[in-house]
Amino acid sequence: MPRAPEPATAQAGVALSDSHVLMGEIAGVRGVNGELKVHSWTRPRENILDYPVWTLRRGDEVCDWTLADGGWRGKNLVARFDGIADREAARALLGSHVMVARALMPEAGPEAFYWFELQGLAVETLGGINLGVVSGLIETGANDVLVVRGERERLIPYTPGVHVQSVELDAGRMRVDWDPEF
Structure with a gap:
């Protein structure tokens, strides 16, 4: 099952509208040339760099940015945008x-889904319950697990053809x- 985001936070993978999907957040500033540390919820994490335009949202502010460069710098995944050339300009995007x-x-x-597509789906048994x-x-490593909330929480293995x-x-x-x- 392709993963846009991982389930690390409650917001991860949420389709924020019909047009955009939450993929990560700006977690810090690196260096003096406008590089930003990125917490990516994609798997593998560097897949977020495959998208040339990022829409950043912080509070009510929303703006599109074109990715100029990005990659691993030591243990940090970083990105740099066109028009962001120094540390102070980059700092304005923190928390986005x-x-x-x-x-x-x-x-x-075929028969594959992004995690955000599955979130919010009603889950019913074969008997209609x-x-x-x-x-x-x-x-989990072995297989993904659905967190289903109803009158109580259930954890159901995402195993197509077996449980799903x-x-x-x-x-x-x-x-x-x-x-x-169960």
Whole structure:
């Protein structure tokens, strides 16, 4: 399953509108030439650099920035934007959320979904019992796990063909083979 963002925060992977997806945040300033430390929620983390235009949101302020350069500098993932040439200009962007236009994201492929597409889907058993909605996902290494919140929280392995029987994005629904008592 392609991952735009990881489930590290409650906001990660949220489609903020029909047009943009939250992909990370500006976490710090590096050096004196306008480089910004980026906390990326993509997997692998440097995939965020594949998008040439980032929409930064801080509070009510929203602005598009063109990526001039980026990469690993030691243990930090950094980015530099056209028009940001010094530390003070970069500092003004600290704390901004990094969003990317959905139109810039590649298709997930047949029977593959981005995490943000699954969040908010209603989850029901094959017998039609409503279990709640997907509130997040957890990456475990073996397989991803759906966090489903309804009358209580359930953790359901994201295993297509085993536990997840169908994902119907247009209908806003996922059908699972899961015991509602578990």
